[in-house]
Amino acid sequence: MEYRKLPHGDEQISVIGLGTSSMGESNEKEIIATIQEAMQAGVNYLDLASGHAKTFAAIGKAIQGQREKVYLQIHFGANYVTGEYGWTTDLKTIQESIQWQLKMLQTDYIDFGFIHCIDEMRDLEMIQQSGVIDYILGLKQQGIVKHIGLSSHTPEIVHKFLDMQIIDMVMFSINPAYDYHHGEYAFGKSDERMALYQRCEKEEVGISVMKAFSAGQLLDQEKSPFPQALTRIQCLQYALDKPAVVTVLPGVRNRQDLKEILDYTKATNQEKDYTIISTFEAVEHQGKCVYCKHCHPCPKGLDIALINKYYDLALLGDELAKDHYLHLEKKPVIVCNVDIANSVAHSMSIKCKE
Incomplete structure:
Protein backbone atom coordinates (compact mmCIF):
# COMPACT_ATOMS: atom_id res chain seq x y z
CA MET A 1 0.00 0.00 0.00
CA GLU A 2 1.21 3.48 -0.85
CA TYR A 3 0.67 6.36 1.56
CA ARG A 4 0.45 10.11 1.06
CA LYS A 5 0.97 12.74 3.74
CA LEU A 6 -1.89 15.07 4.58
CA PRO A 7 -0.56 18.56 3.68
CA HIS A 8 -2.07 20.18 6.83
CA GLY A 9 -0.87 17.49 9.21
CA ASP A 10 1.44 14.55 9.79
CA GLU A 11 -1.05 11.80 8.91
CA GLN A 12 0.15 9.23 6.36
CA ILE A 13 -3.00 8.17 4.52
CA SER A 14 -3.43 5.12 2.32
CA VAL A 15 -4.03 6.04 -1.33
CA ILE A 16 -6.84 3.49 -1.33
CA GLY A 17 -9.42 4.12 1.34
CA LEU A 18 -12.95 2.77 1.65
CA GLY A 19 -16.39 4.20 1.03
CA THR A 20 -19.16 2.60 3.08
CA SER A 21 -22.28 3.82 1.30
CA SER A 22 -23.32 0.27 0.29
CA MET A 23 -21.68 -1.69 3.08
CA GLY A 24 -24.97 -1.96 4.97
CA GLU A 25 -26.24 -4.33 2.28
CA SER A 26 -24.09 -6.99 3.99
CA ASN A 27 -24.67 -8.51 7.42
CA GLU A 28 -22.70 -7.44 10.47
CA LYS A 29 -20.29 -10.37 10.33
CA GLU A 30 -19.36 -9.57 6.72
CA ILE A 31 -18.94 -5.85 7.44
CA ILE A 32 -16.58 -6.59 10.34
CA ALA A 33 -14.57 -9.07 8.26
CA THR A 34 -14.33 -6.61 5.34
CA ILE A 35 -13.07 -3.73 7.49
CA GLN A 36 -10.53 -5.89 9.30
CA GLU A 37 -9.26 -7.42 6.07
CA ALA A 38 -8.89 -3.95 4.59
CA MET A 39 -6.88 -2.78 7.60
CA GLN A 40 -4.62 -5.82 7.33
CA ALA A 41 -3.98 -4.83 3.71
CA GLY A 42 -2.89 -1.35 4.79
CA VAL A 43 -6.12 0.60 4.26
CA ASN A 44 -6.33 3.22 7.01
CA TYR A 45 -8.94 5.74 5.82
CA LEU A 46 -12.69 5.14 6.05
CA ASP A 47 -15.50 7.39 4.86
CA LEU A 48 -18.62 7.14 7.02
CA ALA A 49 -21.24 8.63 4.67
CA SER A 50 -22.97 5.27 4.83
CA GLY A 51 -26.33 4.43 3.36
CA HIS A 52 -27.40 2.48 6.45
CA ALA A 53 -27.34 3.06 10.21
CA LYS A 54 -26.28 -0.50 11.00
CA THR A 55 -22.90 0.04 9.35
CA PHE A 56 -21.68 2.21 12.25
CA ALA A 57 -22.03 -0.37 15.02
CA ALA A 58 -20.37 -3.02 12.87
CA ILE A 59 -17.42 -0.75 12.06
CA GLY A 60 -17.15 0.17 15.74
CA LYS A 61 -16.74 -3.51 16.55
CA ALA A 62 -14.26 -4.02 13.69
CA ILE A 63 -11.89 -1.28 14.87
CA GLN A 64 -12.26 -1.93 18.61
CA GLY A 65 -8.81 -2.15 20.17
CA GLN A 66 -7.12 -0.67 17.09
CA ARG A 67 -8.83 2.71 16.73
CA GLU A 68 -5.47 4.45 16.35
CA LYS A 69 -4.77 2.50 13.15
CA VAL A 70 -7.58 4.09 11.17
CA TYR A 71 -8.72 7.59 10.22
CA LEU A 72 -12.48 8.15 10.24
CA GLN A 73 -14.13 10.69 7.92
CA ILE A 74 -17.43 11.56 9.64
CA HIS A 75 -20.09 13.79 8.08
CA PHE A 76 -21.88 16.66 9.82
CA GLY A 77 -25.21 16.59 8.01
CA ALA A 78 -25.65 12.86 7.39
CA ASN A 79 -28.53 11.71 9.58
CA TYR A 80 -29.59 8.14 10.46
CA VAL A 81 -32.61 8.63 12.70
CA THR A 82 -34.75 6.49 10.34
CA GLY A 83 -32.15 3.73 10.07
CA GLU A 84 -31.26 4.83 6.54
CA TYR A 85 -29.21 7.75 5.26
CA GLY A 86 -30.77 11.20 5.42
CA TRP A 87 -29.47 14.75 4.91
CA THR A 88 -30.02 17.71 7.22
CA THR A 89 -28.74 21.22 7.92
CA ASP A 90 -30.53 21.51 11.29
CA LEU A 91 -27.94 22.07 14.01
CA LYS A 92 -29.74 20.18 16.79
CA THR A 93 -30.30 17.15 14.54
CA ILE A 94 -26.63 17.22 13.46
CA GLN A 95 -25.45 17.39 17.08
CA GLU A 96 -27.60 14.40 18.02
CA SER A 97 -26.45 12.47 14.94
CA ILE A 98 -22.77 13.09 15.67
CA GLN A 99 -23.13 11.90 19.26
CA TRP A 100 -24.92 8.78 18.06
CA GLN A 101 -22.22 8.07 15.46
CA LEU A 102 -19.45 8.42 18.05
CA LYS A 103 -21.27 6.05 20.38
CA MET A 104 -21.77 3.42 17.65
CA LEU A 105 -18.17 3.72 16.50
CA GLN A 106 -16.94 3.42 20.11
CA THR A 107 -14.74 6.49 19.86
CA ASP A 108 -14.58 9.93 21.44
CA TYR A 109 -12.82 11.82 18.65
CA ILE A 110 -13.18 12.46 14.91
CA ASP A 111 -10.15 12.48 12.65
CA PHE A 112 -11.89 14.29 9.79
CA GLY A 113 -15.14 16.12 10.45
CA PHE A 114 -16.76 16.94 7.12
CA ILE A 115 -19.44 19.54 6.47
CA HIS A 116 -21.65 17.28 4.43
CA CYS A 117 -22.85 17.54 0.84
CA ILE A 118 -22.94 21.29 0.23
CA ASP A 119 -23.67 21.62 -3.50
CA GLU A 120 -25.64 24.87 -3.77
CA MET A 121 -25.28 28.39 -2.40
CA ARG A 122 -28.56 27.91 -0.57
CA ASP A 123 -27.05 24.92 1.28
CA LEU A 124 -24.08 27.05 2.33
CA GLU A 125 -26.33 29.84 3.56
CA MET A 126 -28.42 27.37 5.57
CA ILE A 127 -25.48 25.85 7.45
CA GLN A 128 -24.05 29.30 8.13
CA GLN A 129 -27.36 30.53 9.52
CA SER A 130 -27.97 27.41 11.61
CA GLY A 131 -24.51 27.54 13.21
CA VAL A 132 -23.12 24.27 11.81
CA ILE A 133 -19.78 25.81 10.84
CA ASP A 134 -19.37 27.41 14.27
CA TYR A 135 -20.27 24.08 15.90
CA ILE A 136 -17.61 22.10 14.05
CA LEU A 137 -15.03 24.85 14.65
CA GLY A 138 -15.83 24.60 18.35
CA LEU A 139 -15.30 20.84 18.33
CA LYS A 140 -11.93 21.36 16.68
CA GLN A 141 -10.91 23.81 19.41
CA GLN A 142 -11.86 21.15 21.97
CA GLY A 143 -9.75 18.54 20.15
CA ILE A 144 -12.75 16.34 19.37
CA VAL A 145 -12.37 17.05 15.64
CA LYS A 146 -8.78 16.88 14.38
CA HIS A 147 -9.35 18.21 10.85
CA ILE A 148 -12.27 19.97 9.19
CA GLY A 149 -13.34 19.00 5.70
CA LEU A 150 -16.07 19.55 3.14
CA SER A 151 -17.89 17.19 0.80
CA SER A 152 -19.24 18.78 -2.37
CA HIS A 153 -19.69 18.17 -6.09
CA THR A 154 -19.58 21.86 -7.02
CA PRO A 155 -16.31 23.73 -7.72
CA GLU A 156 -17.88 27.13 -6.92
CA ILE A 157 -18.87 25.95 -3.44
CA VAL A 158 -15.45 24.46 -2.73
CA HIS A 159 -13.84 27.78 -3.67
CA LYS A 160 -16.10 29.53 -1.15
CA PHE A 161 -14.84 27.24 1.62
CA LEU A 162 -11.23 27.60 0.50
CA ASP A 163 -11.69 31.35 0.84
CA MET A 164 -12.73 30.78 4.49
CA GLN A 165 -9.40 28.99 5.16
CA ILE A 166 -10.97 26.53 7.61
CA ILE A 167 -10.69 23.19 5.76
CA ASP A 168 -7.85 20.68 5.50
CA MET A 169 -9.53 18.22 3.13
CA VAL A 170 -12.18 18.24 0.40
CA MET A 171 -14.21 15.21 -0.61
CA PHE A 172 -14.85 15.72 -4.33
CA SER A 173 -16.09 13.56 -7.18
CA ILE A 174 -13.30 12.90 -9.69
CA ASN A 175 -13.49 10.61 -12.70
CA PRO A 176 -13.00 10.92 -16.48
CA ALA A 177 -16.74 11.31 -17.10
CA TYR A 178 -17.30 14.18 -14.68
CA ASP A 179 -14.04 15.89 -15.58
CA TYR A 180 -15.16 16.02 -19.21
CA HIS A 181 -18.72 17.11 -18.41
CA HIS A 182 -20.58 13.82 -18.66
CA GLY A 183 -22.75 12.61 -15.80
CA GLU A 184 -25.20 13.64 -13.12
CA TYR A 185 -22.59 15.31 -10.92
CA ALA A 186 -20.38 16.72 -13.66
CA PHE A 187 -20.55 20.25 -12.27
CA GLY A 188 -18.08 22.67 -13.79
CA LYS A 189 -16.24 22.54 -17.10
CA SER A 190 -12.99 20.63 -17.53
CA ASP A 191 -10.76 23.64 -17.03
CA GLU A 192 -12.78 24.80 -13.99
CA ARG A 193 -12.41 21.43 -12.32
CA MET A 194 -8.68 21.24 -13.01
CA ALA A 195 -8.28 24.80 -11.70
CA LEU A 196 -9.93 23.67 -8.45
CA TYR A 197 -7.55 20.71 -8.06
CA GLN A 198 -4.62 23.03 -8.72
CA ARG A 199 -5.81 25.56 -6.16
CA CYS A 200 -6.18 22.82 -3.54
CA GLU A 201 -2.62 21.72 -4.22
CA LYS A 202 -1.31 25.28 -4.07
CA GLU A 203 -3.07 25.92 -0.74
CA GLU A 204 -2.15 22.46 0.60
CA VAL A 205 -5.71 21.24 1.02
CA GLY A 206 -5.98 17.50 0.38
CA ILE A 207 -8.67 15.83 -1.70
CA SER A 208 -10.38 12.55 -0.85
CA VAL A 209 -12.10 11.24 -3.97
CA MET A 210 -15.65 9.95 -4.19
CA LYS A 211 -17.45 8.47 -7.21
CA ALA A 212 -14.23 7.40 -8.93
CA PHE A 213 -16.23 4.94 -11.08
CA SER A 214 -19.14 7.36 -11.73
CA ALA A 215 -21.47 5.07 -9.76
CA GLY A 216 -20.18 2.09 -11.75
CA GLN A 217 -21.08 3.54 -15.15
CA LEU A 218 -17.48 3.77 -16.32
CA LEU A 219 -17.05 0.05 -15.71
CA ASP A 220 -20.00 -0.85 -17.96
CA GLN A 221 -19.64 -0.29 -21.71
CA GLU A 222 -23.41 0.03 -22.18
CA LYS A 223 -23.77 2.71 -19.49
CA SER A 224 -20.50 4.59 -20.00
CA PRO A 225 -20.43 7.86 -21.97
CA PHE A 226 -17.32 6.47 -23.61
CA PRO A 227 -17.25 3.74 -26.27
CA GLN A 228 -15.10 1.49 -24.11
CA ALA A 229 -15.43 0.46 -20.47
CA LEU A 230 -12.60 1.37 -18.13
CA THR A 231 -11.26 -0.84 -15.37
CA ARG A 232 -11.33 -0.08 -11.66
CA ILE A 233 -7.56 0.18 -11.73
CA GLN A 234 -7.60 2.76 -14.53
CA CYS A 235 -10.23 4.85 -12.74
CA LEU A 236 -8.31 4.74 -9.46
CA GLN A 237 -5.08 5.77 -11.15
CA TYR A 238 -6.85 8.58 -13.02
CA ALA A 239 -8.06 10.06 -9.74
CA LEU A 240 -4.73 9.58 -7.96
CA ASP A 241 -2.92 11.46 -10.72
CA LYS A 242 -4.92 14.64 -10.11
CA PRO A 243 -3.32 17.48 -8.12
CA ALA A 244 -3.93 17.48 -4.34
CA VAL A 245 -5.48 14.00 -4.25
CA VAL A 246 -4.48 12.12 -1.10
CA THR A 247 -6.81 9.11 -1.20
CA VAL A 248 -9.57 7.54 -3.31
CA LEU A 249 -12.59 6.05 -1.54
CA PRO A 250 -14.30 3.40 -3.70
CA GLY A 251 -17.42 1.96 -2.13
CA VAL A 252 -17.40 -1.71 -1.18
CA ARG A 253 -20.14 -4.02 0.06
CA ASN A 254 -18.09 -7.03 1.11
CA ARG A 255 -14.75 -8.80 0.94
CA GLN A 256 -15.20 -9.68 -2.72
CA ASP A 257 -15.58 -6.00 -3.63
CA LEU A 258 -12.58 -5.23 -1.43
CA LYS A 259 -10.45 -7.81 -3.23
CA GLU A 260 -11.24 -6.21 -6.60
CA ILE A 261 -10.26 -2.78 -5.25
CA LEU A 262 -7.03 -4.03 -3.67
CA ASP A 263 -5.95 -5.42 -7.04
CA TYR A 264 -4.76 -1.88 -7.63
CA THR A 265 -1.89 -2.39 -5.18
CA LYS A 266 -0.52 -5.21 -7.36
CA ALA A 267 -1.27 -3.66 -10.75
CA THR A 268 1.38 -3.09 -13.39
CA ASN A 269 1.99 0.28 -15.04
CA GLN A 270 0.30 -1.08 -18.15
CA GLU A 271 -2.82 -1.98 -16.16
CA LYS A 272 -2.86 1.52 -14.63
CA ASP A 273 -2.52 3.23 -18.02
CA TYR A 274 -5.73 5.12 -18.83
CA THR A 275 -4.47 7.11 -21.83
CA ILE A 276 -7.11 5.34 -23.94
CA ILE A 277 -9.50 8.11 -22.85
CA SER A 278 -7.64 10.60 -25.04
CA THR A 279 -8.99 8.74 -28.08
CA PHE A 280 -12.65 9.03 -27.01
CA GLU A 281 -14.72 11.52 -28.99
CA ALA A 282 -16.72 12.32 -25.86
CA VAL A 283 -13.59 13.79 -24.27
CA GLU A 284 -13.16 17.46 -25.13
CA HIS A 285 -9.38 17.46 -25.30
CA GLN A 286 -8.07 20.59 -23.64
Whole structure:
Protein backbone atom coordinates (compact mmCIF):
# COMPACT_ATOMS: atom_id res chain seq x y z
CA MET A 1 0.00 0.00 0.00
CA GLU A 2 1.21 3.48 -0.85
CA TYR A 3 0.67 6.36 1.56
CA ARG A 4 0.45 10.11 1.06
CA LYS A 5 0.97 12.74 3.74
CA LEU A 6 -1.89 15.07 4.58
CA PRO A 7 -0.56 18.56 3.68
CA HIS A 8 -2.07 20.18 6.83
CA GLY A 9 -0.87 17.49 9.21
CA ASP A 10 1.44 14.55 9.79
CA GLU A 11 -1.05 11.80 8.91
CA GLN A 12 0.15 9.23 6.36
CA ILE A 13 -3.00 8.17 4.52
CA SER A 14 -3.43 5.12 2.32
CA VAL A 15 -4.03 6.04 -1.33
CA ILE A 16 -6.84 3.49 -1.33
CA GLY A 17 -9.42 4.12 1.34
CA LEU A 18 -12.95 2.77 1.65
CA GLY A 19 -16.39 4.20 1.03
CA THR A 20 -19.16 2.60 3.08
CA SER A 21 -22.28 3.82 1.30
CA SER A 22 -23.32 0.27 0.29
CA MET A 23 -21.68 -1.69 3.08
CA GLY A 24 -24.97 -1.96 4.97
CA GLU A 25 -26.24 -4.33 2.28
CA SER A 26 -24.09 -6.99 3.99
CA ASN A 27 -24.67 -8.51 7.42
CA GLU A 28 -22.70 -7.44 10.47
CA LYS A 29 -20.29 -10.37 10.33
CA GLU A 30 -19.36 -9.57 6.72
CA ILE A 31 -18.94 -5.85 7.44
CA ILE A 32 -16.58 -6.59 10.34
CA ALA A 33 -14.57 -9.07 8.26
CA THR A 34 -14.33 -6.61 5.34
CA ILE A 35 -13.07 -3.73 7.49
CA GLN A 36 -10.53 -5.89 9.30
CA GLU A 37 -9.26 -7.42 6.07
CA ALA A 38 -8.89 -3.95 4.59
CA MET A 39 -6.88 -2.78 7.60
CA GLN A 40 -4.62 -5.82 7.33
CA ALA A 41 -3.98 -4.83 3.71
CA GLY A 42 -2.89 -1.35 4.79
CA VAL A 43 -6.12 0.60 4.26
CA ASN A 44 -6.33 3.22 7.01
CA TYR A 45 -8.94 5.74 5.82
CA LEU A 46 -12.69 5.14 6.05
CA ASP A 47 -15.50 7.39 4.86
CA LEU A 48 -18.62 7.14 7.02
CA ALA A 49 -21.24 8.63 4.67
CA SER A 50 -22.97 5.27 4.83
CA GLY A 51 -26.33 4.43 3.36
CA HIS A 52 -27.40 2.48 6.45
CA ALA A 53 -27.34 3.06 10.21
CA LYS A 54 -26.28 -0.50 11.00
CA THR A 55 -22.90 0.04 9.35
CA PHE A 56 -21.68 2.21 12.25
CA ALA A 57 -22.03 -0.37 15.02
CA ALA A 58 -20.37 -3.02 12.87
CA ILE A 59 -17.42 -0.75 12.06
CA GLY A 60 -17.15 0.17 15.74
CA LYS A 61 -16.74 -3.51 16.55
CA ALA A 62 -14.26 -4.02 13.69
CA ILE A 63 -11.89 -1.28 14.87
CA GLN A 64 -12.26 -1.93 18.61
CA GLY A 65 -8.81 -2.15 20.17
CA GLN A 66 -7.12 -0.67 17.09
CA ARG A 67 -8.83 2.71 16.73
CA GLU A 68 -5.47 4.45 16.35
CA LYS A 69 -4.77 2.50 13.15
CA VAL A 70 -7.58 4.09 11.17
CA TYR A 71 -8.72 7.59 10.22
CA LEU A 72 -12.48 8.15 10.24
CA GLN A 73 -14.13 10.69 7.92
CA ILE A 74 -17.43 11.56 9.64
CA HIS A 75 -20.09 13.79 8.08
CA PHE A 76 -21.88 16.66 9.82
CA GLY A 77 -25.21 16.59 8.01
CA ALA A 78 -25.65 12.86 7.39
CA ASN A 79 -28.53 11.71 9.58
CA TYR A 80 -29.59 8.14 10.46
CA VAL A 81 -32.61 8.63 12.70
CA THR A 82 -34.75 6.49 10.34
CA GLY A 83 -32.15 3.73 10.07
CA GLU A 84 -31.26 4.83 6.54
CA TYR A 85 -29.21 7.75 5.26
CA GLY A 86 -30.77 11.20 5.42
CA TRP A 87 -29.47 14.75 4.91
CA THR A 88 -30.02 17.71 7.22
CA THR A 89 -28.74 21.22 7.92
CA ASP A 90 -30.53 21.51 11.29
CA LEU A 91 -27.94 22.07 14.01
CA LYS A 92 -29.74 20.18 16.79
CA THR A 93 -30.30 17.15 14.54
CA ILE A 94 -26.63 17.22 13.46
CA GLN A 95 -25.45 17.39 17.08
CA GLU A 96 -27.60 14.40 18.02
CA SER A 97 -26.45 12.47 14.94
CA ILE A 98 -22.77 13.09 15.67
CA GLN A 99 -23.13 11.90 19.26
CA TRP A 100 -24.92 8.78 18.06
CA GLN A 101 -22.22 8.07 15.46
CA LEU A 102 -19.45 8.42 18.05
CA LYS A 103 -21.27 6.05 20.38
CA MET A 104 -21.77 3.42 17.65
CA LEU A 105 -18.17 3.72 16.50
CA GLN A 106 -16.94 3.42 20.11
CA THR A 107 -14.74 6.49 19.86
CA ASP A 108 -14.58 9.93 21.44
CA TYR A 109 -12.82 11.82 18.65
CA ILE A 110 -13.18 12.46 14.91
CA ASP A 111 -10.15 12.48 12.65
CA PHE A 112 -11.89 14.29 9.79
CA GLY A 113 -15.14 16.12 10.45
CA PHE A 114 -16.76 16.94 7.12
CA ILE A 115 -19.44 19.54 6.47
CA HIS A 116 -21.65 17.28 4.43
CA CYS A 117 -22.85 17.54 0.84
CA ILE A 118 -22.94 21.29 0.23
CA ASP A 119 -23.67 21.62 -3.50
CA GLU A 120 -25.64 24.87 -3.77
CA MET A 121 -25.28 28.39 -2.40
CA ARG A 122 -28.56 27.91 -0.57
CA ASP A 123 -27.05 24.92 1.28
CA LEU A 124 -24.08 27.05 2.33
CA GLU A 125 -26.33 29.84 3.56
CA MET A 126 -28.42 27.37 5.57
CA ILE A 127 -25.48 25.85 7.45
CA GLN A 128 -24.05 29.30 8.13
CA GLN A 129 -27.36 30.53 9.52
CA SER A 130 -27.97 27.41 11.61
CA GLY A 131 -24.51 27.54 13.21
CA VAL A 132 -23.12 24.27 11.81
CA ILE A 133 -19.78 25.81 10.84
CA ASP A 134 -19.37 27.41 14.27
CA TYR A 135 -20.27 24.08 15.90
CA ILE A 136 -17.61 22.10 14.05
CA LEU A 137 -15.03 24.85 14.65
CA GLY A 138 -15.83 24.60 18.35
CA LEU A 139 -15.30 20.84 18.33
CA LYS A 140 -11.93 21.36 16.68
CA GLN A 141 -10.91 23.81 19.41
CA GLN A 142 -11.86 21.15 21.97
CA GLY A 143 -9.75 18.54 20.15
CA ILE A 144 -12.75 16.34 19.37
CA VAL A 145 -12.37 17.05 15.64
CA LYS A 146 -8.78 16.88 14.38
CA HIS A 147 -9.35 18.21 10.85
CA ILE A 148 -12.27 19.97 9.19
CA GLY A 149 -13.34 19.00 5.70
CA LEU A 150 -16.07 19.55 3.14
CA SER A 151 -17.89 17.19 0.80
CA SER A 152 -19.24 18.78 -2.37
CA HIS A 153 -19.69 18.17 -6.09
CA THR A 154 -19.58 21.86 -7.02
CA PRO A 155 -16.31 23.73 -7.72
CA GLU A 156 -17.88 27.13 -6.92
CA ILE A 157 -18.87 25.95 -3.44
CA VAL A 158 -15.45 24.46 -2.73
CA HIS A 159 -13.84 27.78 -3.67
CA LYS A 160 -16.10 29.53 -1.15
CA PHE A 161 -14.84 27.24 1.62
CA LEU A 162 -11.23 27.60 0.50
CA ASP A 163 -11.69 31.35 0.84
CA MET A 164 -12.73 30.78 4.49
CA GLN A 165 -9.40 28.99 5.16
CA ILE A 166 -10.97 26.53 7.61
CA ILE A 167 -10.69 23.19 5.76
CA ASP A 168 -7.85 20.68 5.50
CA MET A 169 -9.53 18.22 3.13
CA VAL A 170 -12.18 18.24 0.40
CA MET A 171 -14.21 15.21 -0.61
CA PHE A 172 -14.85 15.72 -4.33
CA SER A 173 -16.09 13.56 -7.18
CA ILE A 174 -13.30 12.90 -9.69
CA ASN A 175 -13.49 10.61 -12.70
CA PRO A 176 -13.00 10.92 -16.48
CA ALA A 177 -16.74 11.31 -17.10
CA TYR A 178 -17.30 14.18 -14.68
CA ASP A 179 -14.04 15.89 -15.58
CA TYR A 180 -15.16 16.02 -19.21
CA HIS A 181 -18.72 17.11 -18.41
CA HIS A 182 -20.58 13.82 -18.66
CA GLY A 183 -22.75 12.61 -15.80
CA GLU A 184 -25.20 13.64 -13.12
CA TYR A 185 -22.59 15.31 -10.92
CA ALA A 186 -20.38 16.72 -13.66
CA PHE A 187 -20.55 20.25 -12.27
CA GLY A 188 -18.08 22.67 -13.79
CA LYS A 189 -16.24 22.54 -17.10
CA SER A 190 -12.99 20.63 -17.53
CA ASP A 191 -10.76 23.64 -17.03
CA GLU A 192 -12.78 24.80 -13.99
CA ARG A 193 -12.41 21.43 -12.32
CA MET A 194 -8.68 21.24 -13.01
CA ALA A 195 -8.28 24.80 -11.70
CA LEU A 196 -9.93 23.67 -8.45
CA TYR A 197 -7.55 20.71 -8.06
CA GLN A 198 -4.62 23.03 -8.72
CA ARG A 199 -5.81 25.56 -6.16
CA CYS A 200 -6.18 22.82 -3.54
CA GLU A 201 -2.62 21.72 -4.22
CA LYS A 202 -1.31 25.28 -4.07
CA GLU A 203 -3.07 25.92 -0.74
CA GLU A 204 -2.15 22.46 0.60
CA VAL A 205 -5.71 21.24 1.02
CA GLY A 206 -5.98 17.50 0.38
CA ILE A 207 -8.67 15.83 -1.70
CA SER A 208 -10.38 12.55 -0.85
CA VAL A 209 -12.10 11.24 -3.97
CA MET A 210 -15.65 9.95 -4.19
CA LYS A 211 -17.45 8.47 -7.21
CA ALA A 212 -14.23 7.40 -8.93
CA PHE A 213 -16.23 4.94 -11.08
CA SER A 214 -19.14 7.36 -11.73
CA ALA A 215 -21.47 5.07 -9.76
CA GLY A 216 -20.18 2.09 -11.75
CA GLN A 217 -21.08 3.54 -15.15
CA LEU A 218 -17.48 3.77 -16.32
CA LEU A 219 -17.05 0.05 -15.71
CA ASP A 220 -20.00 -0.85 -17.96
CA GLN A 221 -19.64 -0.29 -21.71
CA GLU A 222 -23.41 0.03 -22.18
CA LYS A 223 -23.77 2.71 -19.49
CA SER A 224 -20.50 4.59 -20.00
CA PRO A 225 -20.43 7.86 -21.97
CA PHE A 226 -17.32 6.47 -23.61
CA PRO A 227 -17.25 3.74 -26.27
CA GLN A 228 -15.10 1.49 -24.11
CA ALA A 229 -15.43 0.46 -20.47
CA LEU A 230 -12.60 1.37 -18.13
CA THR A 231 -11.26 -0.84 -15.37
CA ARG A 232 -11.33 -0.08 -11.66
CA ILE A 233 -7.56 0.18 -11.73
CA GLN A 234 -7.60 2.76 -14.53
CA CYS A 235 -10.23 4.85 -12.74
CA LEU A 236 -8.31 4.74 -9.46
CA GLN A 237 -5.08 5.77 -11.15
CA TYR A 238 -6.85 8.58 -13.02
CA ALA A 239 -8.06 10.06 -9.74
CA LEU A 240 -4.73 9.58 -7.96
CA ASP A 241 -2.92 11.46 -10.72
CA LYS A 242 -4.92 14.64 -10.11
CA PRO A 243 -3.32 17.48 -8.12
CA ALA A 244 -3.93 17.48 -4.34
CA VAL A 245 -5.48 14.00 -4.25
CA VAL A 246 -4.48 12.12 -1.10
CA THR A 247 -6.81 9.11 -1.20
CA VAL A 248 -9.57 7.54 -3.31
CA LEU A 249 -12.59 6.05 -1.54
CA PRO A 250 -14.30 3.40 -3.70
CA GLY A 251 -17.42 1.96 -2.13
CA VAL A 252 -17.40 -1.71 -1.18
CA ARG A 253 -20.14 -4.02 0.06
CA ASN A 254 -18.09 -7.03 1.11
CA ARG A 255 -14.75 -8.80 0.94
CA GLN A 256 -15.20 -9.68 -2.72
CA ASP A 257 -15.58 -6.00 -3.63
CA LEU A 258 -12.58 -5.23 -1.43
CA LYS A 259 -10.45 -7.81 -3.23
CA GLU A 260 -11.24 -6.21 -6.60
CA ILE A 261 -10.26 -2.78 -5.25
CA LEU A 262 -7.03 -4.03 -3.67
CA ASP A 263 -5.95 -5.42 -7.04
CA TYR A 264 -4.76 -1.88 -7.63
CA THR A 265 -1.89 -2.39 -5.18
CA LYS A 266 -0.52 -5.21 -7.36
CA ALA A 267 -1.27 -3.66 -10.75
CA THR A 268 1.38 -3.09 -13.39
CA ASN A 269 1.99 0.28 -15.04
CA GLN A 270 0.30 -1.08 -18.15
CA GLU A 271 -2.82 -1.98 -16.16
CA LYS A 272 -2.86 1.52 -14.63
CA ASP A 273 -2.52 3.23 -18.02
CA TYR A 274 -5.73 5.12 -18.83
CA THR A 275 -4.47 7.11 -21.83
CA ILE A 276 -7.11 5.34 -23.94
CA ILE A 277 -9.50 8.11 -22.85
CA SER A 278 -7.64 10.60 -25.04
CA THR A 279 -8.99 8.74 -28.08
CA PHE A 280 -12.65 9.03 -27.01
CA GLU A 281 -14.72 11.52 -28.99
CA ALA A 282 -16.72 12.32 -25.86
CA VAL A 283 -13.59 13.79 -24.27
CA GLU A 284 -13.16 17.46 -25.13
CA HIS A 285 -9.38 17.46 -25.30
CA GLN A 286 -8.07 20.59 -23.64
CA GLY A 287 -4.45 20.31 -24.70
CA LYS A 288 -3.38 20.50 -21.06
CA CYS A 289 -1.07 18.30 -19.08
CA VAL A 290 -2.77 16.40 -16.24
CA TYR A 291 0.55 15.24 -14.70
CA CYS A 292 -0.19 11.57 -15.34
CA LYS A 293 3.44 10.80 -16.39
CA HIS A 294 2.28 8.43 -19.12
CA CYS A 295 4.51 10.36 -21.56
CA HIS A 296 7.55 9.40 -19.44
CA PRO A 297 10.39 8.73 -19.65
CA CYS A 298 11.68 11.74 -21.54
CA PRO A 299 14.74 10.81 -23.64
CA LYS A 300 16.49 13.92 -22.29
CA GLY A 301 15.62 13.15 -18.68
CA LEU A 302 13.04 15.91 -18.17
CA ASP A 303 10.40 15.39 -15.50
CA ILE A 304 7.62 16.60 -17.81
CA ALA A 305 4.79 16.20 -15.32
CA LEU A 306 6.63 18.11 -12.59
CA ILE A 307 7.66 20.88 -14.99
CA ASN A 308 4.05 21.35 -16.05
CA LYS A 309 2.80 21.26 -12.47
CA TYR A 310 5.22 24.03 -11.46
CA TYR A 311 4.22 25.98 -14.57
CA ASP A 312 0.50 25.78 -13.78
CA LEU A 313 1.03 26.70 -10.12
CA ALA A 314 3.24 29.63 -11.15
CA LEU A 315 0.41 30.92 -13.35
CA LEU A 316 -1.75 30.93 -10.20
CA GLY A 317 0.82 33.17 -8.52
CA ASP A 318 2.68 30.53 -6.52
CA GLU A 319 6.17 32.01 -6.04
CA LEU A 320 7.41 28.83 -4.37
CA ALA A 321 6.57 26.84 -7.51
CA LYS A 322 8.68 29.24 -9.56
CA ASP A 323 11.58 28.73 -7.21
CA HIS A 324 11.18 24.93 -7.35
CA TYR A 325 11.27 25.09 -11.14
CA LEU A 326 14.46 27.17 -11.15
CA HIS A 327 16.14 24.58 -8.94
CA LEU A 328 15.24 21.59 -11.10
CA GLU A 329 18.29 19.64 -12.18
CA LYS A 330 17.07 19.56 -15.80
CA LYS A 331 14.86 22.13 -17.51
CA PRO A 332 13.62 22.57 -21.11
CA VAL A 333 16.36 23.92 -23.32
CA ILE A 334 16.10 27.05 -25.44
CA VAL A 335 16.12 26.20 -29.13
CA CYS A 336 16.39 28.27 -32.28
CA ASN A 337 13.49 26.82 -34.24
CA VAL A 338 10.63 28.27 -32.19
CA ASP A 339 7.81 26.96 -34.38
CA ILE A 340 8.98 23.36 -34.14
CA ALA A 341 9.68 23.66 -30.45
CA ASN A 342 6.29 25.13 -29.67
CA SER A 343 4.44 22.47 -31.67
CA VAL A 344 6.19 19.80 -29.62
CA ALA A 345 5.80 21.66 -26.35
CA HIS A 346 2.12 22.57 -26.81
CA SER A 347 0.87 19.49 -24.97
CA MET A 348 3.38 20.25 -22.20
CA SER A 349 2.17 23.85 -21.75
CA ILE A 350 5.76 24.99 -22.26
CA LYS A 351 6.40 28.12 -24.32
CA CYS A 352 9.86 28.26 -25.93
CA LYS A 353 11.62 31.46 -26.97
CA GLU A 354 14.58 32.25 -29.13
